Amino acid sequence: MDEQTEKELRKLMERNKDFKIQEVVILVIITCLFSFFAGTAFMRMRQNPKQIEEPLPEMSEELKSFVENYQYIIGSYYENVDEESVLDAALATVIEQLGDPHSIYMDEDTYSDMNMTLEGSYSGLGIAISKDNETGYMEIKSVFPGSSADQAGLHEGDRIVSVDGQETQSLTTSQFSEQVLKSTKQDFQLEILRDGKTILVNLSKSGVEIPSVESKVFTKNDKKIGYLYVSIFANNTYKQFKDQLEDLEKQKIDGLIIDVRDNTGGHLTAVSKMIGLFVDSSYIAYQLDQDGTRQKVHSKGDETKEYPIVLLANSYSASASEVLIGSLRDNLGAKLIGEKTYGKGTVQDLITLENGDKYKITTKKWLTPKGTWVNDTKGLIPDIEVTLSDEYRNNPSDETDNQLQKALEEISK
DSSP states (O other): OOHHHHHHHHHHHHHOTTOOHHHHHHHHHHHHHHHHHHHHHHHHHHHOGGGGGSOOOOOOHHHHHHHHHHHHHHHHOSSOOOHHHHHHHHHHHHHHHTTOTTOEEEOHHHHHHHHHHHHTEEEEOOEEEEEOTTTSSEEEEEEOTTSHHHHTTOOTTOEEEEETTEEGGGOOHHHHHHHHHTOSOOEEEEEEEETTEEEEEEEEOEEEEOOOEEEEEEEETTEEEEEEEEOOBOTTHHHHHHHHHHHHHHTTOSEEEEEOTTOOOBOHHHHHHHHTTTSBTTSEEEEEEETTEEEEEEOOBSOOOOSOEEEEEOTTOOTHHHHHHHHHHHHHOOEEEESOOOOOOEEEEEEEOTTSOEEEEEEEEEEOTTOOOOTTTTOOOOSEEOOOOHHHHHSOSTTTOHHHHHHHHHHTO
16 A cells, blocks of 8 residues: 555554454455446447346345445545545555465556566667776676667776766666656756766667577588577567567578577567467367366467477566467477476466556466477476586677587587
């Protein structure tokens, strides 16, 4: 609950000693449920007036009692009560009480941050930043291709001394991002420190596509092996993946490695399309289970790949990553190398409220084509378990990446 709601409830308890805090919280929660039933009924009547005669859900005596008490409290309390805030807090409490880490209530700011990542695009300068512990300035970690920063010649390692005259030493990375992204301004002046010299750069906000797929080609045992790394399943990931897969296939690859290490998931629609690039419509992409009813979701593809595929994953590979792994392993015998995956076997729906807040609620389970449910600690067990070496952690490169090297060894046999 927010501070205002807690204050109101505290005043209420002081005025009426017969109410306990648990009772008041339950009261607003039940009222929220009542509002839901009432709203559902109203929407049904608006959408189809002929269905008015259908019986509506009846309230139990307990629910009626709570509603009556709520109406008495709102009507009798000596100050005005912000009912919208009370009901929003009640809804958030209902979702929290589910005990499901994937069902969450989100205000506008929280959703905006999440949505930017899942959309795969935003309006900004086109840089990813971190705090430089040595100087306290912002350090550019990467520059997105085609962005304003890219066109201005900024690159990884540049330090941002100030933005519009304000030194970045006084800002956190979140504050810097908010200052740019949420500002109505379009143009910014950055003071850049590079090789001991400072330069002034003028940048303008523009549409930025966040890259989520990287590709390259390795040669192993006289075979050409394609490699695709997928960082997240955003709305634009499918197109990036498809374009780069087609480019690899034009180079006549003999096999493919798909790397979803540290990929925590994303849109189910994105991974569904990606599965369609590998198997035709005779294959089951995955299964959905809602209230015990199974639905087999078939691939939308029109061809089935014949070259061998190896998948790389670790304990942070979750959700849509596991959908991809499960589908290609069950259907094509693709090998999984690395570590056991996270284990998220549920699907969430996104609901938008009138005030702009949103919540995600788990509504379904998903299963692999052969019916495996990966949820909780189960995950997907690798065919070949390989723990990432300390050598790679201390000196990261393709050569020291023992999981990648094992995948190259297996696929080139």
